[in-house]
Amino acid sequence: MGEDNTAGLRAVPRPLDVELPRPRLVDRLRCRWSRPITLVTAGAGFGKTTALAQSVRANLLAPRGVDAWVTCLPDHADGNRLAHAILHALGDSGRDPGAPEVLLALRRTAPLDVCLFLDDVHELPDGSPGAALLADVVRALPGTAHLVFSGRCAPALPLARREAAGDVVAVRTGDLAFTDAETAALARSFGRRPADDLCGWPALIRLSLTAGRSASWRYAAEEVLSNLSGPMRTALAALVVLGCATEDEVGSVAGVPVDLERLAETVPLVNRLDDGRYRAHDLWSGLTRTDHLRGKAVEVLVARGELAGAGRIACRAGDWDLLARLAVDLVRTTLSVLPCTTARRWLEAVPADRAGEPAFLLLKAAVSHAVDFGDPSIDGLVDRACARLLDAGDHEGAAAALGQAVITAHSRGDLVRLLDLAGRAQRLDTDSPVLRLVRHSVSAVAAEMAGEPEEALVHLALAPVAEVPRALAVSTTRFHVHCLSMCGRGQDAAELAERMLDDDLASRHAATARWFDGEAVEFQGDDPDSTARDEFVARALHTVIAASFGEITAELPGEQENPRDAVLACASHAAVAVVRGEEELARDLYKRHLARWPVDVKVAERHLRRFLTLGYVLNDELRDRWDNTDLGTSHRRALAAGRAFLRARRGDLRPTLPEEHALCFLPLPWSLELACRHAAAGRTKLGAWLADRVGPAVHRRLRDLAQDPDLAAGAAKLLATVPAPPGHPIGVEVLGPLRVTRDGVAVDAPELRRARVRQLLGLLVLRPVVTREQAVDLLWPDLDPAGAARNLRVTLTHLRRLLEPERAGGEASYCLRADGDTIRLSRGGLLTADLWSFHDLSAADQLDQAVALWRGDPLPDLADLCEAEIGRLRARHVENLVELGELRLVTGDPAQAGSLAGRALELEPFDPRAHRLALAAALRARNPQRTTEVRARVLASLRELCVRPDPATEILLRQTAVSS
Template identity: 75%
Template sequence: MGEDHLRGVPRPLDVELPRLRLVDRLRQRWCRPVTLVVAGPGFGKTTALAQAVRANLLDPRGIDVWMTCGPGHENASSLAAAILDALAVDHGPAPGTGDVVAALRRRAPLDVCLLLDDVHEIPGGSPGAELLGTLARTLPDTAHLVLSGRRVGLPLARREAAGEVATIGAGDLAFTDAETAALASRFGRDLTEDLRGWPALIRLSLSAGPAASWRYAAEEVLSRVSDEARTALAALVALGCATVDEVGAVAEAPVRLEHLVRSVPLIDRLDDGRYRAHDLWASMVPTDHLRARAVEVLSARGELAGAGRVACRAQDWGLLARLAVELVRTTLSVLPCATAERWLAAVPAQHVDEPAFLLLKAAVRHAIDFTDPSIDRLVDRACTRMLGTGDHDGAAVALGQAVITAHSRGDLVRLAQVAHRAQQLDVDSPVLRLLRHSTAAVLAELSGDPEEALTHLAQAPVTEVPKALAVSTTRFHVHCLAMCGRGREAAELAERMLDDDLARRHAAAARWFDGQAVEFHGDDPDSTARGEFVARALHTVIAASYGEVTTELPAEQDNPRDAVLACASHAAVAVTRGDEDRARDVYKQHLARWPADIKVAERHLRRFLTLGYVLSDELRERWDSADLGPSHRNAREAGRAFVRARCGDLPAHLPEEHAFCFLPLPWSVELAARLAAAGRTALGTWLADRVGPAVHRRFRELARDPDLAAGATRLLATVPTPPGQPLGIEVLGPMRVTRDGVPVDAPELRRVRVRQLLGLLVLRPVLSREQAMDLLWPGLDPASAARNLRVTMTHLRRLLEPGRAGGEASYCLRGDGDTVRLVRGGLLTADLWSLRELGDADQLDQAVALWRGEPLPDLVDVCEAEIAEVRAQHVRNLLALGELRLVTGDPVQAWRLADRALALEPFEPRGHRLALAAALRARNPQRTVQTRARVLDSLRQLGVRPDPATEILLRQSVSS
């Protein structure tokens, strides 16, 4: 990390005075967690920091990351995103303090300094200020924070009391007499007035010549430049910070900003190619005539907060109203509340009832609490007034907000009202087209025609509208695809178009009811009563496939779609409890209240088609002749297979996943028993592996049923029951086998070939018999090697499951055709599997603790490359944990972890960096010298130069 992370830092000017005393003091920011640079405008805060940053580039002590704050950073997520961008870290749409802290930690073991300029742009008490306060309190031990601005109002009392805050004020930043004289000498002029060391005014006065005041000096400077340059300066002042093209767009003429930098003082060119005029010019250069074009440029680059500030300062409420509508249009349910509330607070009383501000107020209330009933009234008033003035585009935005709120509440009546109003608008915009098609789709789905709904949704321009509205429409599109029995398409759409959490929930449900046994969680963070009701119903039906009973839903519902959810959940619970007669009565009562002739009622019944197919003769007859979608056809085939199996007609083929997903566990186990009686045990084996002990309990129950005993008994004999105690295999060191946590002392474990075979099975998920024979008996002919493998597997089964009866299949060790494998998870664990799975930061302690010595010593000559990767994984864990200890203030433990890693990998650069950084931070001179010597010796042996990060630490180790 170098120059790329200094975007936005002003470049030195020819007349810039290097103040070594101040640069040296600012470089001491590496010694304190927090440094405050606080002074009014014109005291050279930014220039001084820029000089210190560039001095660090010449003689690095760590990493500097520069960011200039702006109006939009009062919103916490915008500020966090900007900091992460400066750190060159990818992030999601709404990052927070935790993401920033994690990014800073990842820079360890190097120190990183985050420099935030113009912090006064973030109002005290705003979400952005709260984020900065939290960041200042939770800084990693290797991170430093520099806050520069006219004021910094953060709660830092605790750090100040501990001596962890350095403050540089106006007195420190002011030029000394000697510095003032040196700068005057460069200009070849004398100052005729005492400017009290004010850097910007001194430079300005020297540029203009002898002056009685800085205002006169500024006027003198401006009088010497052309009209074109003054216009360019005014455009730059209006924008604050801009590129040549942006200034030219505001000035409506080509501009020469490089010439402006040379001819006008207090203008900086930044590293990223942009230019910035000092705030002192704002009171000298009129910009009102450029305001509208400046706002257009700011809006085009997405800086609505900055555009709003321009409008507020000018008290241009008409302009702010247009920006308010744009803010709602581009953000909707992710509105930056801090910005919106600041705008509303600035609006005078006589303007607060204007439609744009009513809409903005409604958006703020939605962001805070979408159940607030006043939102609809505010939106309706705004929409009516916009229509009255002919502002159809604004009315379309208002209707978009109305749809978002109605979707959030699940308020279909409100949606219908919005749809009616949308039809009356005579304007063609993407938002209105989406509103018309999505509301028409809702009405079609409510009438029992989801296919017609899909026709409308296919025409909805979801890629041309704000994200919040697109997400709501896509969620409904996913629902309609599932209603049509197109679950796979529904899942793919959810995964392609929705955010991670939405994709996980909607895609998982769609795939499950398509017959794919995915992981499904019943939680729904939407936190609406409707969302919770749907999630509970789906979870209840899915839980029945595992033989689990969940809390039943209220039976009485006043609409067919919710009545179906209640019916299916009650029936699934009854079947799981073994009360199939009760389940049939549930469906009978439902159909009496909501006959299948009601189209919408019947379409919702298809969502749980297998239950209805088995439990209701009427539905079975209807669906046997119906044209169904792919997912519903899968569900019907599972129902048919079960019904016909009870009549003695076994299915030729039924995917195990379909039997599991579509049938409650009592039915899928019953079907497995009937198939097993005919010698087909695949379904029973699959269910036992997937569900676990509950399946064997069902087998035992069916073994007492005369009609099902034969198949159930065969399954009990061929599908092994899980061991009674947890079994552990430890290969990270000398091999151990534990039962219920206690090491096993078994004679089989003393056989080298048994240990080697067990180690191979832990190392590789699936091992072919041919591979095992080639690795363990390379010198034997195939027949002899196969005989040795059979004997070794017998000993291994006896080691893992000593109590299992002879002839009974092993649970832990499976031989499937040409392969051998261990059944992972559940009651069988291995430390190597855990090592590979424990990758999160809060699990590193556990991962490191698993290591007892060199892994798989019996296989060192057989699997050298794979063992080396296991060792490398442990080294990575040691170093990651060491870096975590370093950033949390435990350098001694960090050094020990680095030392352990280097004992395994002596030339690991990351390990040397960590060891050196830990020794430095522990302020242990002897250890620092020893560690530095080890690093240099390693570099000499390799014949390479240190990388930049290591070079920084080596330099620090000399000066420490």
């Protein structure tokens, strides 16, 4: 109850002039609540948006669920932008973009139904990432979610199966056209007679009524325009060319002050949206001249980041000079995160005789780079584009071409080309911020490729990052973060990423920097904008990090043609070899790498430091080199981890390695070897920390190490003190008769026939921690202390056998922890209890699941021992039943709501909220007999309590009196 049904309706058009109520159409659209998909398709001017808006407002008056609205724009062809818009409409804008996140947001409204309106869906080209996102959502649409697609044509979505099952409601042109009665009703509201030749076309009927009965739609439109002042006509033209815009944006394009509120009041089919923007109907686009405003409109769209919209203007007008400027801007402002869908659409629109122009060559090169940075045609395309832009005197464009060339060369590790590009950058005779950034970036990349990341940092510190477009600044900052990490300054790298990059990008780069700085952080999802080069680097880093958890990921290709990528391949293969127990192979991998790329090759040696511990342990030459090198902070920590490990192998345990550093810098076989050596000396902290952080892989390896004579003592010590998770999930159910399950199957163990075992288990589920004294006082109050303690020990033994019958002798119990004077169950992980889930689900308002857990009176074996606590559980269950019933009532299921109210009243016959729910459910069900029975029950309860009904209950009682 209390849901905000207006969430996501920020851009629903409000009625203008006179909006004709259309109950017939609203009723048809109300079917959207009973079908998963509704398609509304018709040409411009058939009132699709108006009809949908009326349906939304009807739902506000008599809610059946939550509505959310997205008006599709050209930029929504980008899947990430469309996902962001949908998540924002659903009130979940903080999540990462993508189909899984959209589906999760749709599920979050359950048990309430949610209806997502996607208006102007024709703006999403077939095959675009945006269309693919919608297809993914349609395939996995939750049962409580409904989609309404509105546009000039039906989207190419996988609907055949749903249409065959009758799950699709189609509203076509004939449904949207005005009937004679509706036309007459609208005409009466204007005090005029309608034209006879408009075939029910709503926009033209309305336009004819505003412009005069005898006018054709073109004549009427011309009459409307002719009556506007010059500034008003210009404002309308500016709004038409912009699509949706604020008053300030329209004024900027028109070049004169504008009053869009007055324009909306004067001109039909100009809407003011709820978010404050205005929109002119597409019918006006064919009636207003906009060529003279095109340039300024593009400037506005570019300023607000809508390059796709600006490009659409250029393509529609066939203004290839404008599109060429936009193409350069697109490359310059996006670089390594080029929106390929938009770029390809522009290239397809360019006539063959213009495709060889430098701007389009540059755009083609950028698209090729995004697909395959190793494509040999890229350099030629970029060089031709750069040379022709210079010949034309366009140094800004040449700088953008150089930026693309640098990114491609860096992706390939081509130092020779980078040095050549650095020389070209210095010869450009303009000092714009973009060019200055390109110059410093080229020099920085060249320095890094030469093995001098410290020199690269000097150049990057001079780059005017704050003065250039966002995407260019992001690209430069990412490289800055990389260079800081290369210098062993992981903390600085993480702080720069968090300060300068967007949330998702910052979290990924900061997490990687912190991990290789020795901080065991959590990692986020993949980068949706990554290039093939980014993916190669990410796979190498992930392989090394996964080795810390004993995991083996897909390996990289072994042969690489440059030292930088050869290091990534060598380190990832060596980490996998160590995890497999093939340490000699790992040593050989480093030996072979150094034979091809000797340690004196600066760039190779600097990249080897990224995985310093691996090289330090596996190769004597690298160890000697780094023992006598001034290293950065992160690298010193990695070196300390390698030294501690090697000294431990020699029996020297004096250096104490922080647990996080053991995880971050050592593959799991090495960190566990170190933990076993420390455990043999009585120090189990590292082993316990690794088991808690890494999980079951630790105990699997410890059992293997227990067979190693050199490590057996330490491994046995850890197995005896650090509990291993059981091999299957264990469940304890106390919300009803006690049950214990393994893998979801109830067990019939002899221990369950012991009353004290059942009581102790129930008590440990009910209370987080129980002292031994509390347990014996509660379960054996009549025994002497020695006898009670003996009984407790025996009961604990039976309880351990019940929960973990397969546990080997000498190994610590995972489920049951008896530490000193306290006894507890290990909550979470593989041990679950319905009572714990009940509390969690109740707190998270997942009431249907919480209610489903209840099988009867809870903890029957403790009914006389823990009466107050069991009473509070019962009260919370009653509250859950009533709240869930209220939600079912809102979503149009009065039968289920009444059933839930009845269950609540069986447990608490005098609960006033349950009485109100029962009354409301009976009223909604329209069952007079049931209404009479519920009313009588409520009145009897009030009489028994000798109290008057509260105001809300009294209102319902009056309604039931009338109904019955």
